[in-house]
Amino acid sequence: MVTRLDPKIFDATADxxxxxGCGDFAVLKALKLALADLAIEQHQAxxxxxxxxxxxxxxYMTVNGYMTIHGRPLPVATGVKxxxxxxxxxxxxxxxxxxxxxxxxxxxxxxxxxxxTQIVENNQIYGLTKGQYSPTSDKGSIxxxxxxxxxxxxxxxxxVALAGGATFIARAFAGExxxxxxxxAAGIQHRGYALIDVLQPCxxxxxxxxxxxxxKRVYHLEDEDYDASDRDAAWARAHEWEERIPLGVxxxxxxxxxxxxxxxxxxDGSPVSRLFDLAKSxxxxxxxxxxxxxx
Amino acid sequence: MSRVNxxxxxxxxxxxxxVESSGAGFALSFARAGLHVLATQDYRSRIxxxxxxxxxxxxxxxxxxASGLVHLLLALTPESVALHLDSIAEGGAVIFPDxxxxxxxxxxxxxxxxxxxxxxxxxxxxxxxxxxxxxALGAAAGVTGFPFDYMASVIKDNFARKGQExxxxxxxxxxxxxxxxxxxxxxxFGYKLQPLPEAxxxxxxxxxxxFAIGALAGGCRFVSAYPMTPATSIMEWLATLPPVxxxxxxxxEDEIAAACMAIGASYAGARALTVTSGGGFCLMVESLGLAGxxxxxxVVAEVQRGGPSTGLPTRTEQSDLLFVINAGQGEFPRIVLxxxxxxxxxxxxxxxxxxxxxxxxxxxxLSDQFLSSSLRTLDTAAIDFGSVRIDRGPTLTYEEIERLPxxxxxxxxxxxxxxxxxxxxxxxxxxASSSDEHDETGHINEEIENRRLxxxxxxxxxxxxxxxxxxxxxxxxxxxxxxxxxxxxTFGPCREAADAINEGGGSANVLQFSDLWxxxxxxxxxxxxxxxRTVAVEQNYTSQLAKLLRMTAGFQVGGTLTKYDGRPxxxxxxxxxxxxxxxxxxx
Numbered sequence: 060m061v062t063r064l065d066p067k068i069f070d071a072t073a074d075x076x077x078x079x080g081c082g083d084f085a086v087l088k089a090l091k092l093a094l095a096d097l098a099i100e101q102h103q104a105x106x107x108x109x110x111x112x113x114x115x116x117x118x119y120m121t122v123n124g125y126m127t128i129h130g131r132p133l134p135v136a137t138g139v140k141x142x143x144x145x146x147x148x149x150x151x152x153x154x155x156x157x158x159x160x161x162x163x164x165x166x167x168x169x170x171x172x173x174x175x176t177q178i179v180e181n182n183q184i185y186g187l188t189k190g191q192y193s194p195t196s197d198k199g200s201i202x203x204x205x206x207x208x209x210x211x212x213x214x215x216x217x218x219v220a221l222a223g224g225a226t227f228i229a230r231a232f233a234g235e236x237x238x239x240x241x242x243x244a245a246g247i248q249h250r251g252y253a254l255i256d257v258l259q260p261c262x263x264x265x266x267x268x269x270x271x272x273x274x275k276r277v278y279h280l281e282d283e284d285y286d287a288s289d290r291d292a293a294w295a296r297a298h299e300w301e302e303r304i305p306l307g308v309x310x311x312x313x314x315x316x317x318x319x320x321x322x323x324x325x326x327d328g329s330p331v332s333r334l335f336d337l338a339k340s341x342x343x344x345x346x347x348x349x350x351x352x353x354x
Numbered sequence: 355m356s357r358v359n360x361x362x363x364x365x366x367x368x369x370x371x372x373v374e375s376s377g378a379g380f381a382l383s384f385a386r387a388g389l390h391v392l393a394t395q396d397y398r399s400r401i402x403x404x405x406x407x408x409x410x411x412x413x414x415x416x417x418x419x420a421s422g423l424v425h426l427l428l429a430l431t432p433e434s435v436a437l438h439l440d441s442i443a444e445g446g447a448v449i450f451p452d453x454x455x456x457x458x459x460x461x462x463x464x465x466x467x468x469x470x471x472x473x474x475x476x477x478x479x480x481x482x483x484x485x486x487x488x489x490a491l492g493a494a495a496g497v498t499g500f501p502f503d504y505m506a507s508v509i510k511d512n513f514a515r516k517g518q519e520x521x522x523x524x525x526x527x528x529x530x531x532x533x534x535x536x537x538x539x540x541x542x543f544g545y546k547l548q549p550l551p552e553a554x555x556x557x558x559x560x561x562x563x564x565f566a567i568g569a570l571a572g573g574c575r576f577v578s579a580y581p582m583t584p585a586t587s588i589m590e591w592l593a594t595l596p597p598v599x600x601x602x603x604x605x606x607e608d609e610i611a612a613a614c615m616a617i618g619a620s621y622a623g624a625r626a627l628t629v630t631s632g633g634g635f636c637l638m639v640e641s642l643g644l645a646g647x648x649x650x651x652x653v654v655a656e657v658q659r660g661g662p663s664t665g666l667p668t669r670t671e672q673s674d675l676l677f678v679i680n681a682g683q684g685e686f687p688r689i690v691l692x693x694x695x696x697x698x699x700x701x702x703x704x705x706x707x708x709x710x711x712x713x714x715x716x717x718x719x720l721s722d723q724f725l726s727s728s729l730r731t732l733d734t735a736a737i738d739f740g741s742v743r744i745d746r747g748p749t750l751t752y753e754e755i756e757r758l759p760x761x762x763x764x765x766x767x768x769x770x771x772x773x774x775x776x777x778x779x780x781x782x783x784x785x786a787s788s789s790d791e792h793d794e795t796g797h798i799n800e801e802i803e804n805r806r807l808x809x810x811x812x813x814x815x816x817x818x819x820x821x822x823x824x825x826x827x828x829x830x831x832x833x834x835x836x837x838x839x840x841x842x843x844t845f846g847p848c849r850e851a852a853d854a855i856n857e858g859g860g861s862a863n864v865l866q867f868s869d870l871w872x873x874x875x876x877x878x879x880x881x882x883x884x885x886x887r888t889v890a891v892e893q894n895y896t897s898q899l900a901k902l903l904r905m906t907a908g909f910q911v912g913g914t915l916t917k918y919d920g921r922p923x924x925x926x927x928x929x930x931x932x933x934x935x936x937x938x939x940x941x
Contacts, residue, residue, distance in 0.1 A: 073797050102781045107618075110789070117786055118798050123778040125621060126788040126798070127614070128644050134578075134611035138618025138626070141602050142576055146622065146779060167607045323597040330575035330624035331777065333600045345598075346571050346739045353557035354386070 066095035071121045082233030082259020083113045086151065086180055089231075089240035091120065094147075096244050104147040107136040109156035112187045112261075113180030116151045130160030133168050133177065137318075140173050143331040144319045147247060150177040155185050158194040158214045165216075168252050169223030173318040176246040176253045179216065182261035183268050190264035200267070216256050217297035221290065221310055226251040228293065228310040232277050233259030234270050238306065245308065251317050258304070273304070280307035287311045356544040359389060361425035362411045363494060364441075366434030367487075370402040373430065376487040377408030378729065379512050380494070381558060383504040384412055385731045388553025392417040393729040396921070399583070399667035405433055412547060416731070418695070418846030422924035425545045426498065428490045432456055442466050445544050449493050449535065451486065469497065469539045473531060480530045481523030492528030496535030500547040502528070557732045561699040561725040561843075564737065565655060566591040568703020569627055570599065571742045574653070576626040578604040578615035583667050584723040585629040585657035609634035613641035613654070621650045621787070623749075623777030625707045629655040632674045633664065635718075639681045642716050646686030648787045649765065649773070649812070651710035651717075658722040660920040669920030670723035672842050673894040676901065678718050679871045685809075687713060687771075687816040689823075690871035692720040694845030697736045698868060699725065704742045712747030713815045714772055720870070722893070724922040725843035748774040755780045763794040767807055771814030816872050823869035825877030830856065830863030836932060837885040839911055841867040841899050843922065844891050850925035851932075862932075867899060879907040889913040889935045891928055 069091040077083045094104055101122045108114035110129035117124025123146075127135045132150045140148050157165050157179045168175065184202065185191040191204040194214035201208050220228045227249040231239040239257060246253030258277070260269050285307075286292060293310035319325055365380070367373045374395050381393040390413045397406040409424070411417050423443045429435045429450040439460060442448070447467035450456060451474050458468045473489040481488070488509070495505050506525050513520040566588045579589045593603045602619075606612040612628045619626035630638065635656045645652040658674045660666025678690055689709050693702040702719045710717040748768075750758070755776045764785040766773040773794075776783030786796035791808060793799040799808075829845075830852045838848040848864045855862040865881060865888070867873075882888060882903065888911040890900040897914040904910055913935035917923055 071797075100781065101784045102779060105778055115798065118788065121784060123784055124786040124788075124796075125618075125648070126786070126790060127617075127648075128640055128789050131610065131614045131641070131644075134606065134614035135618035135621070137604075137611075138576070138578060138615030138620075139622040140618075141604060141615070142619035142622040142624035142626070143779065163607050164611055167611070322602055324575075324600050324602045326597060328600060330600065330602055330619060330626075331622055331779075333575055334573055334624055346567070349567055349570075350557055350734055350737060353559045353563070354555060 062098055064095040064098050064100065066091040068101060069094060069120050069122055071119050073118050075119050076115065077112060078263050080262040081112070082182060082257065082261070083116065083180055085233040085236040085239060085259065086113065086178060086257055087116055087119055089236050089243055090116070090149065090151070090178065092240040093243035093247060094122070096240070097247055099147050099247070104149060105139060106149050106151055107132040107139070108150070109152040109161065111153040111156050113151060113153045114156060130156050131164065132156070133161060133164040133175070136175050137168070137171070137173050140175055140319060141322065141325070141330070143329050144174070144325060145329070148175045149247065150175055152179060154179060154181040154183060154195045155193045158216055162194070166219065166223050169220050169225040171318045172224070172226055172251040172315060174250055174252070176243065176249070177255070178243060179254065179256045180259055181216070181256050182259050182265055184261045184265040186261045186264050215297065216254065217309055218294065220254050221293055221297055225254055225310070226312050226315055227253035227308070229253070229255045229308045230304070230306050231255055231257045232273055232306055233257055234273060235306070242308065249311065250313070251315060276302065276304045277306050278303055280305050280309065356546070358546045358548055359412060359414045361545040361547070362409055362421050362423055363426045363428065364407055364409045364424040364438060365428045365430065365490070366405060366407040366438055367430030368402070369398060369400055369404050369406050371430050372487050373406045373408050376491060377410060379508050380491050381410045381729055383508040384410065384547065385556055385558040386507060387500070387504045388550035389547065390414065390416050391558060391729065391731045392420065394420045394724070394922070395727060397668050405431070405437055407434070407438070414550065417850070419850045419925050420922060422926050426494055428494055429454070430487065430490065435461070447497060447539070447543055449490060449497070467539065467543060469493070469535065471531065471535060476530045476534065477527050480526040485524055485527040488524045488527045489531040492531035493535035496532035497539050497543045498545060498547040499536070499540060501549060502532050504549065554733055557734055557737065558729050559696060559732055560727055560729045561693070561696050561721055562587045562657065562727065563591050564696045564700040565703045565719065565721065567737060568700040569653070569707070570595070570601065570703070571739050572704025572707045573625045573744050574627045574707060575600055576602045576616065576619035576624040577628070578606050578612045578619070578626070579629045580606050580609045580612050580634055582631045582634045584659055584726050585631050585634070585655060587726070588629040588655055609637035610641060613638035613652070617641060617645050617650050617652055620652055621648070621778070627653045627655065629657065631657050631659050632661050632677070635674065635678065635681070642688070643682040643684060643686060644789050645716045646682065646688060646812070647789050649714040649775070651707070651714055653706045653710050653717050653719065655719045655721060657726045658720060660918070666920040668723065670843070670922050671893050671918060671920060672722055672844065673898070673918070675720065675841070675870065675894070675898040678720060679902070685813065687715045687812060687819065688871065689713065689715065689717045689819055690720060691717065692842040692868055692870050693725070694840070694842055694866050694868055696725070696730050696732060700737050704744070708743065708745040708747070709819070711749055712745060712772070713819050714747070714775060715815060720842060722843050748772050750774050750776045750783070752780065755783050758782045764796050765792060765794050765808070767794060767811050770818055771811050772818070820872035820874060823872055823874040825874050826865045826867045826881050828863060828865055828881065831861065832863070833886065834863040835861040836887045836889060838862065838864045838928065839867070839882070839888050839890045839899065840864060840892065841870060844893055847923040847925050847928055848891050851928035854925055854929055870902070873902060873906040875907045878903065879909055882907060882909045887912045889915055889932060891915045891923065893917050893923065
């Protein structure tokens with residue numbers, strides 16, 4: 060049993076620039092809680108984000124944080140994990156960042172299964188650029204770039220993650236921060252890639268998908284006779300949206316090797332650990348042998 | 355016409371016929387015999403069909419460029435004869451299977467020997483028909499009088515993994531063709547090859563392999579890349595290393611991910627590399643800015659090919675210089691190196707990591723198809739692991755982090771511009787990094803004074819870096835009548851062109867730039883002003899180095915010589931081009 064930490068150690072002094080009532084606050088609070096509950100200290104975790112309102116989250120925490128560029132936190136995080144598998148790596152980004160510009164990386168992460176937890180702040184809108192439709196905006200959404208209603212189908216992250224081979228797929232709601240924190244903690248504990256898609260209202264630019272809109276629709280899978288290891292059942296639930304929206308762990312399969320587990324070069328130490336040794340002993344005799352193939 | 359150990363052999367055939375593998379094996383047999391070898395490949399961007407060729411230049415002294423002349427042509431297709439007819443030297447010969455219908459008149463008119471041999475029948479009789487290439491190589495060795503043993507040793511090594519039957523069959527086929535060609539045509543062919551038993555053991559290696567070895571020796575332990583010709587072989591070579599070397603290789607979904615993973619690995623503390631060509635580098639540009647802004651060391655090998663767009667995928671060009679120097683929005687420090695020889699590729703392999711960590715910025719190593727893919731014999735001492743230094747710059751060790759006072763500022767306004775870097779993972783060095791403008795702690799900050807100070811801090815690194823950038827290197831006699839100004843792989847043909855001019859009673863030298871950004875402006879200006887006549891020789895259309903010199907050193911070259919057909923300069927082309935190279939730089 061680990062000793063739980065005080066979540067306040069993750070507090071920071073920076074001015075938070077989110078709108079009052081923004082769902083990002085719940086994600087920030089829940090992430091601190093989850094790390095504290097798992098007794099992961101500030102230096103043992105790295106929060107990687109992209110660009111967007113929610114991607115400013117690492118700026119509002121005391122933790123290793125890397126705010127990268129739009130759409131790219133997953134490859135940056137994967138690079139970190141492959142160089143230093145000991146680090147607890149959490150990716151936090153928005154729906155546009157993850158499913159739009161970063162969509163390819165999202166699909167690749169699902170099939171690779173790196174031990175990374177990704178929290179997507181899914182508000183179905185581009186907030187920081189002031190209100191354009193996002194990949195998860197429902198068809199017909201009226202925004203500044205779709206004044207007549209968007210004519211694209213909404214991206215379904217749950218179904219795509221499942222089809223892509225993700226080993227942990229969950230959905231949370233920013234209106235239920237404790238449940239969100241539990242899911243984040245479960246995602247971090249899961250060995251492998253974990254997706255936590257967080258339904259979170261943008262109180263300024265999304266006047267449709269409000270807290271009330273979600274409250275009328277969400278229900279908990281935990282409250283039902285639901286087996287999260289059943290892929291077919293997960294597939295069916297992944298498509299629930301209009302009337303009822305499931306929260307909780309949609310799909311989970313344990314015991315599979317992570318990407319890092321299968322990298323042979325990582326079996327006797329990581330690139331980071333090797334480099335500090337290497338600076339002291341370049342082992343030239345080991346390199347000399349490499350010339351033989353050229354004779 | 356008779357000459358010993360000074361000739362070029364060209365193997366021409368269709369893609370898929372094994373031109374490259376046959377050529378590389380043949381080249382190795384000459385390297386084992388102590389000859390200096392330069393082997394270049396010319397191929398199309400396809401798996402099957404279309405003319406490819408492999409050219410092996412052999413000499414008793416090092417060669418740095420393809421000569422443009424062919425003394426012995428091995429034609430694996432009838433088309434090869436017509437295509438290379440004009441490059442065949444006086445007294446040269448063509449070897450081809452006797453079943454080809456070749457119009458011999460134009461060959462004989464020029465005094466070229468026509469050696470039709472039953473190569474297929476030999477292959478079928480002594481092994482099987484797929485060994486016709488081996489028969490052609492055997493015949494080539496036969497007419498040049500090159501001892502068969504060297505060929506046999508390479509066949510044994512190269513076919514060993516296919517089993518004893520393959521080894522024996524190929525040796526028998528090669529030897530039968532060798533004897534027949536020698537008896538029929540050997541006496542009448544004036545170009546001969548003889549082993550030099552006194553020569554030191556030499557490696558036969560290309561620029562990409564040398565760069566990869568250098569990177570490995572320099573501590574590179576992470577490579578993320580997306581396959582792109584002609585850079586791919588760097589990743590492939592590193593991927594063959596056994597796990598004991600500890601190099602993590604990630605073939606990514608695209609070049610954006612390739613650059614970003616390398617940035618992530620480097621941020622975490624590894625020496626990380628990504629490799630690509632121009633098109634892939636285009637996708638990496640935004641990430642380059644991320645590395646610049648968050649001061650993460652990053653090494654990118656950009657192996658150029660013909661552009662723009664898909665361009666000439668398998669051919670050579672030097673047209674990305676100004677792009678690479680300017681790539682990315684905003685202003686941030688970067689370093690650009692351009693090795694000109696295979697030896698310099700090895701050095702750039704490890705030196706780039708030192709510079710990246712010393713200045714905490716991206717370092718781009720510019721190579722090109724010609725330099726990266728041509729094989730050359732190198733004395734083993736040229737790959738000198740003893741010369742490799744690992745300098746991590748102000749990267750803090752765990753012990754140093756332990757001793758840090760509280761309140762570590764990753765982006766401290768250091769006088770040198772380079773702030774001590776703690777890699778994440780220690781309680782004393784928990785910090786934020788942001789692609790947004792940030793303060794000393796790494797947190798986002800848009801205030802006026804902070805912005806000014808942070809820009810100045812980052813850009814100061816360039817001033818320091820410029821001090822250690824290498825001035826251009828002079829090859830050849832001082833005060834020559836004409837100076838060939840070049841960078842990257844063009845150094846090879848320039849050097850041979852200068853040698854040829856000097857040997858012919860003229861006067862030429864070469865000024866080679868290898869550290870291109872920040873360009874060492876003062877020494878560059880000094881060196882250039884000391885020249886009597888300068889001609890910039892570049893494999894591009896717009897004379898990009900010449901422009902760069904005008905921009906940074908305020909120097910206008912006297913003339914430009916450009917080539918943008920995807921084929922490397924030959925020394926003869928440069929010598930001839932100098933006559934008309936007086937035209938001013940294009941504006």
